[in-house]
């Protein structure tokens with residue numbers, strides 16, 4: 001396995017960990033952008049004992065589990081005068097924020113030098129927990145989709161390839177097999193995020209509407225569409241308020257967002273129709289839909305003119 005890329009967030013994490021214990025650090029961002037990888041790289045690099053606990057499998061990941069893991073972290077901190085405790089996928093533990101707050105405050109009271117880092121992939125749930133219980137006691141570090149310069153450095157991609165396929169590093173090795181790549185994006189990213197992170201964890205009364213809104217967002221990316229028009233397109237009963245809320249959920253997952261019109265007057269901003277925008281470089285969501293609808297290979301690949309190994313992909317109808 002090639003050496004992993006050393007992202008800027010790794011440096012930021014290390015700086016924060018090595019500072020004196022002050023706030024809980026929260027690393028959040030969409031699925032599959034490399035949060036778990038980053039923290040594991042960092043734990044290897046720093047010279048401090050650590051305990052990594054993941055709530056990835058939600059069974060039995062409850063308050064008791066959280067306390068047990070915390071206790072392991074505490075022991076390490078006592079033995080070594082400092083330690084790092086990491087909880088991955090923290091949003092999967094119900095009522096995590098109250099428990100974390102209580103345990104963190106106990107450590108503060110006892111002067112225990114245990115640094116705590118929380119990782120989470122559901123922005124809304126993380127934020128909910130943070131504002132409910134941990135207000136004032138944490139700092140956020142956002143792990144975003146990979147940028148062009150990161151792709152250039154690590155994968156040697158050109159801009160076209162990045163615009164088309166960029167964002168999620170785990171999908172990069174698959175781009176020479178477009179069918180596999182599409183399935184990966186569809187199953188591991190889109191479906192998993194919608195069904196696990198959004199539908200399982202947030203109350204959504206009209207899941208079908210949310211899904212359609214996502215696909216509509218991909219098709220209309222870059223265009224201004226009023227909520228009324230969206231409703232017309234979606235053939236589904238729903239109010240504009242519901243749509244606005246669902247768009248917010250999709251935005252929190254790092255998928256599609258609604259950009260309001262800019263105006264100096266807040267009132268006018270609020271009242272504007274959103275411009276739908278697939279996040280940053282996610283043309284590929286549009287690509288996925290296109291392929292789903294047109295199974296007879298609608299794309300073709302050319303070797304890039306510079307002869308680089310990554311193919312440049314062009315729309316082709």
Ligand SMILES: Nc1ncnc2c1ncn2[C@@H]1O[C@H](COP(=O)(O)OP(=O)(O)O)[C@@H](O)[C@H]1O
Nearest residue numbers: 004005006031032033034035036037038169170
């Ligand atoms: N620093 C990195 N260098 C190379 N590939 C990476 C790096 N970070 C993530 N990846 C790729 O992305 C995939 C998803 O990363 P992961 O850490 O599991 O994401 P997350 O925890 O945000 O869901 C990994 O399996 C790996 O293929």
Ligand SMILES: [Mg+2]
Nearest residue numbers: 035036037088
């Ligand atoms: Mg992870």
